[in-house]
Amino acid sequence: MHFRPTRAEISRQALENNARVARQLAAGARLIGVVKADGYGHGMLTVANAIARYVDAFAVAFVDEAVQLRNAGFQQPVILLEGCFSEAELPICAHYNFQPVVHQQEQLNAITTARLVRPLAVWLKVDTGMHRLGWAPEQVAEAYQQLKRCPQVASVTMMSHFAAADSHNHKLNQQQLELFEDACAVTEANLDLSVANSAALVSTAIDLAHPSQQWVRSGILIYGDNPSSSQLPAPLQSVMRLVAAVIAIRDIKAGDTVSYGGTWEAKRDSTIATVSIGYADGYPRHAKNGTPVFINGHKAHLAGTVTMDMIMVDITDVPEVNIGDEVELWGANVSVAEIAQCADTISYDLLTGVSARVPRVPVS
Numbered sequence: 001m002h003f004r005p006t007r008a009e010i011s012r013q014a015l016e017n018n019a020r021v022a023r024q025l026a027a028g029a030r031l032i033g034v035v036k037a038d039g040y041g042h043g044m045l046t047v048a049n050a051i052a053r054y055v056d057a058f059a060v061a062f063v064d065e066a067v068q069l070r071n072a073g074f075q076q077p078v079i080l081l082e083g084c085f086s087e088a089e090l091p092i093c094a095h096y097n098f099q100p101v102v103h104q105q106e107q108l109n110a111i112t113t114a115r116l117v118r119p120l121a122v123w124l125k126v127d128t129g130m131h132r133l134g135w136a137p138e139q140v141a142e143a144y145q146q147l148k149r150c151p152q153v154a155s156v157t158m159m160s161h162f163a164a165a166d167s168h169n170h171k172l173n174q175q176q177l178e179l180f181e182d183a184c185a186v187t188e189a190n191l192d193l194s195v196a197n198s199a200a201l202v203s204t205a206i207d208l209a210h211p212s213q214q215w216v217r218s219g220i221l222i223y224g225d226n227p228s229s230s231q232l233p234a235p236l237q238s239v240m241r242l243v244a245a246v247i248a249i250r251d252i253k254a255g256d257t258v259s260y261g262g263t264w265e266a267k268r269d270s271t272i273a274t275v276s277i278g279y280a281d282g283y284p285r286h287a288k289n290g291t292p293v294f295i296n297g298h299k300a301h302l303a304g305t306v307t308m309d310m311i312m313v314d315i316t317d318v319p320e321v322n323i324g325d326e327v328e329l330w331g332a333n334v335s336v337a338e339i340a341q342c343a344d345t346i347s348y349d350l351l352t353g354v355s356a357r358v359p360r361v362p363v364s
């Protein structure tokens, strides 16, 4: 039961549209739908259902997330992007047919000594410059040989991750690609490869060599944000529409201030609407004065600091606002990327930060 008029509508049709765009960009490569972190905050199963027929596999961060997908009946390959944290997960991987990333020796040792009902398809991760997870390029030959000798391993896919794929001309992109190619050269030539995230998929500056061997890992694109400055073959659609309602309206005098700390001061006599969403819902506390919201067909602007459960909006120039009117915090009319910019963050952070008390409402 939800009486509070605050919710995140999740458009299935937008998910499908964006998955089709990703599919089109991936061309001859295979497409992995990245649904970690509860489908970037959209609801993992809603997302997986909408995009299942456009993707060849799903990826999640860790095994608990993958089990949710299997329990919901999804049969596709599921890649664990961080691999296993402990050897206890390996039998679960074998049982459910999950594909763990192997990024360090501890994980490899655990596989070597595990007793499994079937061998695992694993992803060997190379650290080409992100310096988060993965084998140094010079360790790859040895790690690959160990995996190849291991009866618990059915196949190896080579992968790496870009640190700056969203910056078209960043020198890391080319450097990382070259290091990856060199590292892969010590393995068998016909192995599958995976380097591209959404930004690399879109970027015309990053050349996906050997497309037929590539697995593209796409997350944010499917959720409707283009992380790069490159043009897309078709427009993306916003998937999440975060909405709340006007719950109070008041008139204030020029010189009055609004909200904690009095950081917003009325330059003229003003009308202020109080809206039913705050930082406890995942609306960013650092959103600046002037951050846009969409109300009754008009843009209005944040007035004063974001509070835990409510925000205030200057509606002086918006005609006919009434208590109960819907307010879009982000969606098709104000993009989540635009709000992220106003809060000095990125769309990923806002989408995954929508809190559990906001009901996700799938819509067609």
Ligand SMILES: *Cc1c(COP(=O)(O)O)cnc(C)c1O
Residues within 6 Å of the ligand: 034, 036, 081, 161, 196, 197, 198, 199, 217, 218, 219, 220, 221, 227
């Ligand atoms: C999350 C993640 C992705 C997806 O990134 P997007 O920018 O959302 O496309 C791809 N690869 C790895 C290793 C990730 O952790």
